Amino acid sequence: MTTQPIYIVDDDDAIRRSLSFMLKTGGHAVRSFSGGADFLKDVAGLEPGCVLLDVRMPDIDGLEVQRELRARGIxxxxxxxxxxxxxxxxxxxxxxGATDFIEKPFEKAALLEAIDAAVAQIAAHKDGATRGREARARLNVLTDRERDVLKGLVDGLPNKSIAYDLGISPRTVEIHRANLMQKLSVRSLSEALRIAFQSGLE
Structure with missing residues (x-):
């Protein structure tokens, strides 16, 4: 488990309270922010840590907060x-640049696993070229059709649109999607996307 602080950015007070309690009882240092603007105002002075960022917030949405962090080199x-x-x-x-993507409500174990993986990824100190080579090697196990389906997912397309573009049924897309996730040894879409992006499959 990481000892780095965790920053919760969510406009829902109940979510902030429950997450803070869950993480503090697990031994994590936690600081909460009620919105994206509040977080960005203080982020330059924060210690390195992991950010739990809500995507739908009234002031600045989570994706815009991500873009601003990158623009500032944080x-x-x-x-x-x-x-x-x-x-x-x-x-x-x-x-x-998100390290993971989790949907509410989420299990405590899944959240802690995502936090540990995010910190481990940063702590690994692997250069981008090495990650890219490893990701491309992992994609080599896929069939051409499975790669086509993965490209569709990278483009943000739902199964029905991928099926239409490839001239196959949505059910066949689901089968290819399940097979490629099994071959890549991933359990979530975010993990599959991370490998695809690292490999340059865009």
């Missing part, structure tokens, strides 16, 4: 949280 690991997730939003979050 490389904190970000986990996007949303209750309204879809493939397009997952793609946008991952392209903007």
């Amino acid at each position: 490389l904190l690991p970000v986990i996007i949280m949303t209750g309204h997730g879809d493939v397009g939003m997952a793609v946008a979050a991952m392209k903007a």
Whole structure:
């Protein structure tokens, strides 16, 4: 488990309270922010840590906060949280540099696993070229059709649109999607997207 601080950015007071309690009882240092603007105002002075960032907020949405962090050269690991997730939003979050994407409500174990993975990814100190080579090697196990489906997911397309573009049925797309996730040894769309982006599959 990481000892780095965790920053919760969510306009929902109940979510902030419950997450803070859950993480503090697990031994994490936690600081909460009621919105994106509030977080960005203080972020330059914060210690390195992991950001739990809500995607739908009234002042500045989570994706805009991500873009602003990158523009400022602040490389904190970000986990996007949303209750309204879809493939397009997952793609946008991952392209903007999120280390993971989790939908509310989420299990405590899944959240802690995402936090540990985010921090471990930063702590690994692997250069981009190495990550790219490893990702491309992992994609080599896919068939051409599975790569086509993955490209569709990278473009943010739902299964029906991928099926239409490839001239196959949505059910066949679902099968290819399940197969490629099994071959890549991933359990979530965000993990598959991360490998695709690292490999340069855009």
